[in-house]
Amino acid sequence: MRIRQSIACAIAALAAALAPAAHAQLGGWEPTKTVEFIVPAGTGGGADQMARLIDAIIKKNNLMKQPMVVVNKGGGAGAEGFLDIKNAKGDPHKIIITLSNLFTTPLATGVPFNWKDLTPVAMLALDQFILWVPADTPYKTAKEYIDAVKAAGPGKFKMGGTGSKQEDEIITVALEKQTGTKFTYIPYKGGGEVATQLVGKHVDSTVNNPIEAVSQWRAGQLRPLCVFDDQRLVYRGKVTETMAWSDIPTCKEAGVDIDYLMLRGIFMAPGVTEAQRNYYVALLKKVRETPEWKDFMEKGAFNQTALIGDDYRAWLQKEEQRHYQLMKEAGFLAPGK
């Protein structure tokens, strides 16, 4: 009896939640069924967190009549998700969030897809990279740390990162080239795991995204040395008792001229109509205007550059070239690329 009641309860509650909410019509086209939001990575990572947040914001503010589901397709360094949307030609009920594997996976594995196979919708933000060390190590600046790495000799210091031949390893190689050092790069499965391994001192440093390590920073377990960008972060609110994001120097100030930002953007399947694309552009614009989004941006110290249309395409074009160059220099290209 009790079970039946609680099932009834659940059903009633669900029905209430799923009832379509009244909202303004957004241009000419609207989804007519559940929208699949693909994450080309596993659960718990940066892209997954952002996708789930967007999903939650849309639901909370009733921005879309049809429901949305977040689906993780992280197999083959994201190739699973990208191939899925590439093959869904003309399907307006699928969108995908990207990370750098949009560029790196086809280059490193030779799996046949390219951003030009998809329909670019909007860039939501850019994710930063920061050089982190455990808080109880003596290195206060990036320079001190790099000097220590140099003094120890090649391969003695361990750099932890997410995945192999992806953004973390690309930055590590760029860092090595700039400073003439040599790290031992250890690939892990996800950003959260990397930060924890650094706290446990199983590696000496990482290049975690801010959102992945902020909690350990606030707990006094990790220390940021420099941010891989040509200008400092803009967030001035105190994160720890003494420091704000904006207090972290750029790596350039420390004499290491590397800037690397990771795309957090949305794409659709190829062959969708202009009206369909515009629907999602408008939807994402609304998402970015919510306080929840702004709060998330600040917590994760994101670069809030947002592009659409031709600007977005131009940016993608440039970034693809850059990744090709970076990966070629690092020797990460698949045979025949």
Added chain:
Amino acid sequence: MEEHHRHDRAAVSNRTMELVVAAIVFAFGAVVVYDSARLGAEWADDGPQAGYFPFYIGLLTCLAAVIVFAKAAFDARGRKAFVGVGQLAMVLKLFVPTVVFVALIQVVGLYFASTLFIAFFMIWLGKYAWIKAVPVAVAVNLSLFLLFEVWFKVPLPKGPIEAAFGLH
């Protein structure tokens, strides 16, 4: 169980099956060895390469297959039946419709295919009347639809029939 099988003529002997399976396992191992060698199966300075473990796993698979093959080839007891004709017929009665069902999913979508499958099975093997089988099949699929599609928002393969209802 032995007693039970005796009056059923053997469709294939245990020994034949042992040999065939061992050969397939060997081929599987060989494929693994081949691709691992391509990747590099050395122990490099910083530990094993990508193909190192799979290479030896493949080799061991092949070795195990050879030994199982040899044992089966010389095993006098291998004459007993792997599966009787009657048994095999029973198994195929389920398996063949299942294969058809999976193929149908791709054509008409999961819900319609499984309605057909359940109804067919009940009528053909269960000897149920139409009047009983069809409502059961429809009810099962209606609850699956509600459960997966409506409540849990898990999209399952759909075909022209759902499209006609505007559910695609």
Added chain:
Amino acid sequence: MEEINSLLHGFAVALTPFNLMLMLVGVVLGVLIGVLPGLGGANGVAILLPLTFTMPPTSAIIMLSCIYWGALFGGAITSILFNIPGEPWSVATTFDGYPLAQKGRAGHALTAAFTSSFIGALIAVVVITFLSPVVARFALKFGPPEYFAVYFLTFAAFVGMSKGQAWKTIASMMIGFALAAVGLDSVTGQLRLTFGFTELLQGFDFLIAVIGLFGIGEILLTLEEGLAFKGANARLNVKAVMETWRELPRYWLTSLRSSAVGCFMGIVPGGATPASFMAYGVAKRFSKDGERFGTGQVEGVVAPETAAHAAGTSALLPMLTLGVPGSPTAAVLLGGLLIWGLQPGPMLFVEQKDFVWGLIASMYLGNIAGLVVVLTTVPLFAAILRIPFSIIAPVILVVCAIGAYTVHTSMFDVWLMLVFGVVGYVFKKLDYPLAPLVLALVLGDRAESSFRQALLGSQGDLAIFFSNALVGGIMTLGILLLVWPLVSAGLTRLRKAA
């Protein structure tokens, strides 16, 4: 004691009628999710998420974590009734649970599974309540060599326990390892064994293999004997529950051992699935009735279920204190925390006391609610066995197909499941043991990548696996377990000779 006060405060937070109702909703949904292989915790959380925005975060997490408890309970049901694990951690439950059901003791097996799950969870919650700071520090000690040692230990605990021919066991295990290697190699980023097929990029999923090998394979085997499930005439009443309860105290040592294994594996985090295998292996090795495991021993259900639930529960601890999810469902809960503006990690225990202790209190209450719910459903679920075979068999096959499809939303996986079904049928008839294959498939990938990560760190020096007391200790324990059958055989011979 400070913890007691905090916990009592937590109970005060959690024990409102509204929260109790949410617990029931969560548990029932969770059981449903656990029963159906096509649904996972992620689906459950996703569907309830919109509801939680209007609630205080504590209520929301209570409901969402109860889905998690429910799923842990529910996974055992189909394992026992049909040999189809609803969730990965209930694979080991099939080993004795399904034979019990075939003997007509499905009710006993279900009761034993649910009760052990509850006990495992309870012990884990007590550990979390009183030892969380210590435990969190302990978890930080685990780097790649330690992870490898844990996988090695799991493997050592389980291996050698399958009867049958040694070379067939090896073949079966190697096939599992080979299948685990398919896909992208996480250490070098190279594609292995994919031969250009994009369907193989994501590798072979454990759940698809298990649904095929165990579920479909078993249905095919059953058919040889005619159109019926064995054990359909099971006794399904309150007596079965009482009888099982009278029997369970006999296995207190197994329960305790399995809880320890589970807590350890959850905290590390090695996960609930390896924990259940390890506990089963250990129980078989040290139990008086060890030899009869696999033929339908209640103890063989107690061990994996206790461990899986203890691991599942204690896996929430690393999530809360480190921000690293110990299981996929924990990962989705982690997403939930972020949406309510809570940042998991070391500061959560300091800054969000109400939330953390409310959650811990709800672990106690949610598991009690879970036990009550699932025990009342024992007769219901066992009654499924009475449904005529020609109705239930196609329904099971449909549900299996859905389960395989949803893993990667791919039809390829459904075909793969059928192939695994045939393999399971043939292997079982030829005495190739399936358990080593499945274990290798679960652990192979992870064991290999931690092994290679460790060697990258040590620049190829194997001594890394004995470089400190922790990793050396676990490795030694593993080696001891591996050679234990030889040692004990040797001892017996010596004793006989003397």
